[in-house]
Amino acid sequence: MLNQYPLNSTPINALAEEGTAPPVYLTAGYATRWRPVVTVGGVDLTERIAGVxxxxxxxxxxxxxxxxxxxxxxxxxxxxxxxxxxxxDYVAEVDGQTVTGRLFTGAVAEPSWSPTNRIMSISCTDRLQQRVEALTLAQVEALTPGFWSADVFEPVAGRSRWDYAQERMSTLTASLDCSAQGELRVTSWYATAPAFVFGDGTAVFQSISVALAQLREATNRAELEVNYRYQRLWQLNENYSWQHVGEHGLTEIQGFCQWRTWSTETPSVEMVESAIEGSGQVLIGTPRYQLLPASSGNPCGDGVPWINTNSAEQLLLAADVTGGRRWAQTVTETYRITLATAAGLVEATRVVSRDSLSFEVEDERVSDWENSLTSVAQSDLTGPPSLPVGVPSGGWAWTPNGGQVDVIDEARRVNGLRVGIRRAVVELISAHRQTTVSWDVPTSLALDVDLVHTLELDDQYTRARGKCRRVQHRLDMDSGEAITTLSIAVMRGGGDSDALVVPGRPDTSVPPLSSTPGPPNAGRLPTQIGGRLNHPPNASGPTDGGPVEPYDDELDGFAGNYSTTDDLTAEQFPRRFTLTAREIPELYRDELTRSTETLLRVGIPNDLLEL
Known part of the structure; x- marks a missing residue:
């Protein structure tokens, strides 16, 4: 060898500097004497080699x-x-000069002894899998610069390092193998400028074979559907206001004095808070209650004393309260991604593969979201709803009536989609490099050829260029024949390529909850008073008085009776306080699905192939 090139393969002083070396043009016609050098455990056993x-x-x-x-x-x-x-090792003498090349470095895998022939048959391996298995996770990641997602593959912990490496390699248009010196490496599938050119007469006569890609292997369109699922956390705050009609719009002591003239039953604080709870809501914020005043000698200035005998019951003439609810809604974003070569864009020539992937963002911190709402300070009502400790609060779409937060993981979404896209690309590229061109050459001409190289053949009416995919050496000690079979992968397909960009998220927004029909009369809950046939003027009915309307069980608010009756046959209304929660439309409760469609073109190089 001279400067790492086989002798007689290139003119002396014509070698380029590292990184700019031109192709090595190999020529035939040189006599060669050769021998193998085989060591096992550091011991040279070449003299014991028998056969091939x-x-x-x-x-x-x-x-x-x-x-x-x-x-x-x-x-x-x-x-x-x-x-x-x-x-x-392979040692040859070419025109008086010694050429040496390493063919294999590995370990004995399966020794087999034949007592009859006294032959020890040795099968060896370069221990690719075992060596990768011995690596740390960090070393595997450094060796295989691909993409990986726990949403696509199984968790790494406790699993095979080899499987992990293969998963990462499934996103790379490259191969993981060992050099003849035993070094682990990853090499691209794409052909570059040829490192070696085998010209006229270099290939063994009639040894060239061309295995063309078959239709069943030529996948040119990959359709990927990815479902990305997460939880949307909702909180709806509903304000309720009630004032006894007998106050005639006045408040505090003035309103009390209006009501006192024709006094009635009133609700208690407990009744109002029970009504909130009974509607499926939680009382939040700081309620505003107008209680009946404490006992006083002349509260209204009319000389009539007031004695409150029910102060412990906390009876009310007005109340402003807020009820809150929380619920979780599942949101599914569906990504339909099509990757296609030029032929895959044409319906008549499509060969389609399909794959799907689903993953969900789960967060134990929000598993009990619906039951996590408790009373909060009034100040919290002017900002986003409170979240349990540790739950992210960013991204709220806040309105005065409620808000939402999507518990998403953008990094997981991007990574999962990226892995799916890259795996589909690898599938398409692999399908378009199934054409294999093979030929035999004297081993002396192929000593420096490795799987990392791009080779070119121009012999016996065949021109081809591609990345080397296989090297087979056969050294026959009996016949003296040393032949190497070289195989290259030829990519064919053409077409343009798009940037492999992860699609953006579809629009999952919905109209604000405040735009949905609210509960009836929530802003001013009604009052219906019975126990009389007629309302007195300026009492709890029409200003001029009039007949008492029948009791309406469907009407929210407070129902009760006058303290004095005008007829013993008058209907007695039940004393109760009720309110209704807003009906949440299905759009905000049921699973929300939105989708997006993306087409990515995948161009395939057209490597040289002329027959």
């Missing part, structure tokens, strides 16, 4: 090797061979 030494290295797979060792009678046969380090 095979080495097979393929992208994305463990490299393997096989050879036989002959032990004559009386010689010591090694027993503990499993996992012993194995190296296989």
């Amino acid at each position: 030494v095979d080495v097979d290295r393929e992208e994305g797979a463990a490299g393997i090797a096989q050879f036989d060792l002959f032990f004559e009678p009386g010689s010591e046969v090694p027993i503990d061979l499993a996992d012993q380090v194995v190296t296989i």
Whole structure:
């Protein structure tokens, strides 16, 4: 070798500097004497090689090797061979110069002894899987620069490092394998400028084969549906106001004096708060209550004393209260993403694969959201609804009547979609590199060829260029033949590419809750007073008095009776206080689904292929 290139492959002093090296043009016609050098556990066992030494290295797979060792009678046969380090080198003499190349580095996997022939058959592996399995998570991530999401794959803890590496590789248009020196590496599938060009006469006669991609393998359209689900937390605050009609719109002592003339039953604080609870709401904020005044000698200035015998009951003439409710609504964002090559855009030529993914943002901090509402300070009513400790409060769409927060995880959404998109791209690219061109060359011409290289063939009416996908060496000690089979993957497809951008979120907004019909008369709950046939003037009915309307059980607010009756047959109304919670429309309760559709074009390089 000269400067890492096979002899007679390029003119002396014509090598470019590192990073700018031109292709190595290989030529045939040189006589070669060769021999293998095989070591096991550091011991050179080349002299015991019998038959053929095979080495097979393929992208994305463990490299393997096989050879036989002959032990004559009386010689010591090694027993503990499993996992012993194995190296296989190729040494050749070309025009008087020695060329050396490493073909394989690995370990004994399966030794097999034949007492009859005294042959130890050795199968070897480069231990790709085992070496990856021994890495830490950080080392796997550094080795495989792909994407990964716990919403697409199983959790990493306690799982195989090899599986984890393969999951990360599933988002890369690349392969993970070992070099001939045993180094772990990741190499791209895309062809670059050729590192080696095999020209006229370099390929063994009639050894060229072309395996064209088949229709059943040529997926050109991937349809991905991703369902991203999360919880929307709602809080609705409803204000209720009630004032006894007998106060005639006045408040405090003036209103009391109006009511006292024709006094009636009144509700208690307990009745109002029970009504809030009975409607499925929680009393929040600081209620404003107008209680009946304490006993006084002349509260109204008319010389008539007032004795409050029910102060412990906390009877009311007016109340302003706020009831709150919380509930959780499931929101599902559906992303329909189509990735297509040029052929996949045409209906007549589509070969479609479909996949789906669903994941949900779960948060134990909001698992009991509906039951988490408790009384809060009045100041909280002017801002977003209170959340349990630790629950994120950003993103509220606040109105005076209520608010909402979406418990989302944008990083998870983006990462999950990105992994799904990248896996689909890998599927399409892989399907368009199924054409394989293979040819045989003398091993001396292929010593420096590796799976990372782009190779070009121009021989026997075949021109092809692609990334090397397989290298197979066969060294026959009996026939003296050393042949290497090279295989390249040829991409074909063409077309343009779009940036692989994760789609934005669909619009999941809904009209504010304040736009929905509120509870009847919530702003001014009515009063209906019975116990008389007729209302006195300026009492709890029409200003001029008049007949008492029949009791209406459907009417919210307070119902009770006058303190004095005008007829013993008059209907007695039940003393009660009721209110109704706002009916929440299905739009705010049932699962809300919104979707978006995205088309991403995936262009495929057209590697050289002329037959």
